[in-house]
Amino acid sequence: MKKVKLRSSFRDLSGFVFEKEGRVLRQVNKVYKKDYDLLISSGLYNELVSNQLLISHSELGGNLAFEKSISYKVIEPKKLDFISYPYEWCFSQLKDAGLLTLRIQKLALKHGLTLKDASAYNIQFYKGRPVFIDTLSFEKYHEGEPWVAYRQFCQHFLAPLVLVSFKDPRFTKLLRVFIDGFPLSFVSKLIPKRTWLNLGLLTHIHLHARSQSYYANKKIVKKKITKVGLRGIVDNLESTLKSLSWNPEGTQWAEYYSFTNYNEEAFVYKKRIVNSFIDTVKPKIVLDLGANTGVFSRIASSQKIVTISVDNDPAAVERNYLESKKNKEEYILPLIIDLENPSPAIGWMSEERTSFIERRPFDLVMSLALLHHLSISNNLPFDNVADFFKKVGRFLIIEFIPKKDSQVQRLLTSRKDIFGSYSIDNFEYVFAKHFRIIRKEKIPASERVLYLMCKK
Amino acid sequence: MIVPILFVAIFPESARAYIDPGSGSYILQIVIAGLLGASFTVKLYWKKIRSLFSNKKKKVNENPNEKSETS
Numbered sequence: 001m002k003k004v005k006l007r008s009s010f011r012d013l014s015g016f017v018f019e020k021e022g023r024v025l026r027q028v029n030k031v032y033k034k035d036y037d038l039l040i041s042s043g044l045y046n047e048l049v050s051n052q053l054l055i056s057h058s059e060l061g062g063n064l065a066f067e068k069s070i071s072y073k074v075i076e077p078k079k080l081d082f083i084s085y086p087y088e089w090c091f092s093q094l095k096d097a098g099l100l101t102l103r104i105q106k107l108a109l110k111h112g113l114t115l116k117d118a119s120a121y122n123i124q125f126y127k128g129r130p131v132f133i134d135t136l137s138f139e140k141y142h143e144g145e146p147w148v149a150y151r152q153f154c155q156h157f158l159a160p161l162v163l164v165s166f167k168d169p170r171f172t173k174l175l176r177v178f179i180d181g182f183p184l185s186f187v188s189k190l191i192p193k194r195t196w197l198n199l200g201l202l203t204h205i206h207l208h209a210r211s212q213s214y215y216a217n218k219k220i221v222k223k224k225i226t227k228v229g230l231r232g233i234v235d236n237l238e239s240t241l242k243s244l245s246w247n248p249e250g251t252q253w254a255e256y257y258s259f260t261n262y263n264e265e266a267f268v269y270k271k272r273i274v275n276s277f278i279d280t281v282k283p284k285i286v287l288d289l290g291a292n293t294g295v296f297s298r299i300a301s302s303q304k305i306v307t308i309s310v311d312n313d314p315a316a317v318e319r320n321y322l323e324s325k326k327n328k329e330e331y332i333l334p335l336i337i338d339l340e341n342p343s344p345a346i347g348w349m350s351e352e353r354t355s356f357i358e359r360r361p362f363d364l365v366m367s368l369a370l371l372h373h374l375s376i377s378n379n380l381p382f383d384n385v386a387d388f389f390k391k392v393g394r395f396l397i398i399e400f401i402p403k404k405d406s407q408v409q410r411l412l413t414s415r416k417d418i419f420g421s422y423s424i425d426n427f428e429y430v431f432a433k434h435f436r437i438i439r440k441e442k443i444p445a446s447e448r449v450l451y452l453m454c455k456k
Numbered sequence: 457m458i459v460p461i462l463f464v465a466i467f468p469e470s471a472r473a474y475i476d477p478g479s480g481s482y483i484l485q486i487v488i489a490g491l492l493g494a495s496f497t498v499k500l501y502w503k504k505i506r507s508l509f510s511n512k513k514k515k516v517n518e519n520p521n522e523k524s525e526t527s
Contacts, residue, residue, distance in 0.1 A: 151481035212480030220479045229489025232496035
């Protein structure tokens with residue numbers, strides 16, 4: 001029986017996560033016994049789980065422990081469909097994850113506990129909403145103690161959200177570089193001077209950054225703060241986070257469907273073909289690449305198929321997420337992924353956070369109105385594109401858009417056409433080396449063709 | 457050899473506070489806790505007062521007949 005300790009699970013001595021025969025288990029160490037028992041006996045666990053704020057778990061026999069000598073319990077949390085990371089989330093996903101963390105901290109304080117960390121990596125999206133996954137993040141609250149995770153919360157949630165809200169939505173991608181959140185001095189320098197007039201941003205970003213640099217390497221006298229003071233800080237963080245906004249309208253891709261090459265009839269027909277392809281494959285998990293606002297992803301997700309709907313445009317992903325939230329959709333997960341540079345494995349030994357491509361295999365990959373971007377904008381030969389699709393999934397729905405299509409012509413307006421091999425015949429020839437073509441359907445009133453293929 | 461064993465026995469490893477709160481972040485919380493705690497208290501009372509009035513209003517709205525009967 002092979003057990004493998006997860007490479008991201010080493011910081012907290014309270015326990016760790018390991019995999020055993022495809023199951024994800026968590027060992028609770030003896031050293032965390034009191035806090036774990038308090039989490040359960042205080043009623044906090046029940047309140048969090050019944051409100052779908054914390055992932056539920058079942059307790060298993062101790063003989064499953066990874067390291068028996070230090071083990072108190074082994075628990076099995078509900079398994080997630082897909083793991084995503086903060087640098088792949090849009091503004092509202094990160095904001096909802098931050099607000100969830102604060103809501104949990106407030107409930108924890110009510111039950112006499114506190115969060116000992118506030119890492120954005122403690123949150124995952126499950127059934128359309130953020131959920132806290134680190135069951136061992138709670139500890140007994142001792143009157144007088146400040147919030148030990150205050151710095152981490154500001155760096156992981158507030159700082160990137162402030163940068164998006166005041167500067168640019170692409171800043172969330174930078175969380176890939178800053179694995180412990182943005183340094184506050186970095187953010188304080190970048191955001192406009194008028195943010196000094198906002199009480200929340202003045203304290204949690206600007207003064208916080210200055211206090212960090214002033215007290216760096218200085219010995220401090222630890223003083224106590226009242227519980228009301230602590231609740232005041234958490235409450236102020238919450239209202240500061242709530243006040244941050246970003247409007248995703250007006251970017252090129254988020255408005256894409258208003259200027260495509262389709263008339264309505266062709267668009268409906270395309271949806272119908274995609275639907276019939278999905279019916280043929282009957283996938284459990286789908287990856288929609290270049291999904292824009294998720295119109296085609298929803299053909300799968302509306303049939304209760306878990307669908308990871310990725311795009312490189314933060315505005316498109318934001319709109320996709322807001323729609324899924326508004327309609328309480330449980331099977332679609334919009335994420336910001338740049339296919340030309342997808343999330344690599346990062347962290348200690350490059351093993352803490354897995355790469356997007358290797359995170360899990362997909363039953364079906366959808367590449368609609370995407371190939372021309374990869375082949376022409378990024379100069380990728382068909383062979384390289386086929387290699388990528390083969391690596392991430394088993395079945396493939398792919399749309400071929402010929403060179404004379406206005407969308408392709410648009411990509412060629414400012415550059416020399418060096419793409420002699422970009423033809424439907426060559427496309428079929430190259431892809432047939434990697435895939436078996438199962439179906440081929442021409443979209444009426446357009447020159448575009450849809451294929452259903454299976455990996456050879 | 458005995459010293460480290462004794463040390464471990466007297467100070468058992470604790471799982472508490474495994475992340476560094478940061479000196480600057482710690483001090484800042486002490487500084488802002490008074491102000492934010494006070495404004496939080498005011499907010500709570502204000503909410504209570506408002507809900508008291510809105511409840512009364514609601515009750516009146518819910519039972520418009522009651523008002524006419526008593527007046």
